[in-house]
Amino acid sequence: MKINSNLIEAHIFRELNGRLEFLLLKRSPVQYYPNIWQMVSGKVKPEEKAYDSALREIKEETGLTPLNYWVVPNINSFYTADNDSITLVPVFAAIVKNDEKVLISNEHSEFGWFTPEEAKKKLAWAGQHRSVDIIVDYFQNNNVFWNFLEIKI
Numbered sequence: 001m002k003i004n005s006n007l008i009e010a011h012i013f014r015e016l017n018g019r020l021e022f023l024l025l026k027r028s029p030v031q032y033y034p035n036i037w038q039m040v041s042g043k044v045k046p047e048e049k050a051y052d053s054a055l056r057e058i059k060e061e062t063g064l065t066p067l068n069y070w071v072v073p074n075i076n077s078f079y080t081a082d083n084d085s086i087t088l089v090p091v092f093a094a095i096v097k098n099d100e101k102v103l104i105s106n107e108h109s110e111f112g113w114f115t116p117e118e119a120k121k122k123l124a125w126a127g128q129h130r131s132v133d134i135i136v137d138y139f140q141n142n143n144v145f146w147n148f149l150e151i152k153i
Helices: 051-064 116-122 128-139 145-149
Strands: 002-005 005-018 018-025 040-041 068-080 087-093 108-114
Touching: 005 051, 005 128, 018 051, 018 116, 018 128, 040 051, 051 068, 051 087, 068 128, 068 145, 087 128, 108 116, 108 145, 128 145
Parallel strands: 002 087, 005 087
Antiparallel strands: 005 018, 005 040, 018 108, 068 087
């Protein structure tokens, strides 16, 4: 069995009237995992660090520029039977301006802003739900560790 770590996930959120909203993207019908809702995701290029890949993917998939950017203390993982491998996926979070315009790429057919509860109902995997919970807890509860997890951009 092989272990890979060549993917990232990046949760984009905004604060509106004291509540967080998460940006989710619906995958195009012609993509792998068609029509599922997800956060920004993508591959790490060989010359990139994972956190640079996440920033690049945020820009490519949404056109957004983060105000602040963090490592989420959660590593998602999944098993692929096709090649008998486990993939470990680092998770990042980015806050954006409330009024910044989203410009989705052709990888997605639509987007929406969702409360944490709504986002977790749309996201397919438990690790993604856990990431949403961690972001809400750390951001809204001013968890002191959040400062240690920030990546300066």
